[in-house]
Amino acid sequence: MGRLSGKAAIITGAASGMGRATAELFAQEGAAVAVTDHNAELGTEVVRQIESAGGRARFWQLDVTREADVHRVVDEVADTFGALDILVNSAGVIGVDKPTHEVTEEEWDHLFAVDVKGVFLSTKHVVPHMINRGKGSIVNFSSIHGLVGNDRFTPYHVAKGAVTMQTKQDAATYGKHNIRVNSVHPSTVLTPMVEEIAANFGGLPEYEKMMTVNQSLQRLGRPLDVAYAVLFLASDEADWVTGVNLPIDGGYTAR
Numbered sequence: 001m002g003r004l005s006g007k008a009a010i011i012t013g014a015a016s017g018m019g020r021a022t023a024e025l026f027a028q029e030g031a032a033v034a035v036t037d038h039n040a041e042l043g044t045e046v047v048r049q050i051e052s053a054g055g056r057a058r059f060w061q062l063d064v065t066r067e068a069d070v071h072r073v074v075d076e077v078a079d080t081f082g083a084l085d086i087l088v089n090s091a092g093v094i095g096v097d098k099p100t101h102e103v104t105e106e107e108w109d110h111l112f113a114v115d116v117k118g119v120f121l122s123t124k125h126v127v128p129h130m131i132n133r134g135k136g137s138i139v140n141f142s143s144i145h146g147l148v149g150n151d152r153f154t155p156y157h158v159a160k161g162a163v164t165m166q167t168k169q170d171a172a173t174y175g176k177h178n179i180r181v182n183s184v185h186p187s188t189v190l191t192p193m194v195e196e197i198a199a200n201f202g203g204l205p206e207y208e209k210m211m212t213v214n215q216s217l218q219r220l221g222r223p224l225d226v227a228y229a230v231l232f233l234a235s236d237e238a239d240w241v242t243g244v245n246l247p248i249d250g251g252y253t254a255r
Contacts, residue, residue, distance in 0.1 A: 002030025008081035010034040013091030015042035017191035021223030027055030036062040064118030115159040140183040171243030180242040187249035189221035216251025
């Protein structure tokens with residue numbers, strides 16, 4: 001029996017990277033998985049891969065910045081699977097690499113609409129289903145830079161700080177309904193986006209060396225490194241764990 005057998009999960013941003021790895025792992029562990037993403041082509045391929053491996057999944061195209069879209073998709077997922085046990089808020093963008101005084105209002109608003117408002121809207125519309133269920137687990141994707149600062153990608157880091165605080169606030173609020181809320185905080189993970197950045201940098205070995213110099217474990221993360229942490233937090237194995245901001249960072253924040 002899988003670690004998520006009998007559970008239904010909705011995962012935003014599940015068409016690629018860490019969201020995809022999480023969706024595939026959840027399906028392997030017995031969950032019925034709602035793969036949601038704005039990219040229908042990639043999302044449909046994730047479902048095809050899950051089903052070919054014997055798992056259960058269905059794709060919903062979703063814009064997490066639009067409340068009506070989120071509300072509709074959440075209700076459809078609950079109707080299709082008969083319940084909603086797990087929400088993973090993985091959808092996110094990195095935005096512009098600018099300091100505060102150079103960021104435009106439009107750049108700021110676009111990033112916050114996905115990275116912060118998306119978490120808010122998905123949580124808002126999933127929680128009533130979990131309250132009716134009498135239990136639930138929410139896992140939010142933040143970042144090490146939702147815990148510590150640096151001088152790069154300021155809007156992204158501020159947004160991830162907001163996700164960190166929403167995790168704690170929702171954990172404090174919904175515990176009385178037996179709903180657990182936790183967040184994961186990856187360092188640099190070898191997603192397709194990072195692979196492209198590394199290629200433009202001059203190759204993966206040099207990029208990895210630069211990005212891991214402040215880590216205890218000097219390799220880039222892999223999507224499955226993060227997915228396994230999400231699996232633990234989502235599962236009943238973490239039944240007494242809530243309000244945790246868990247670094248998955250090769251020891252970056254320990255130094």
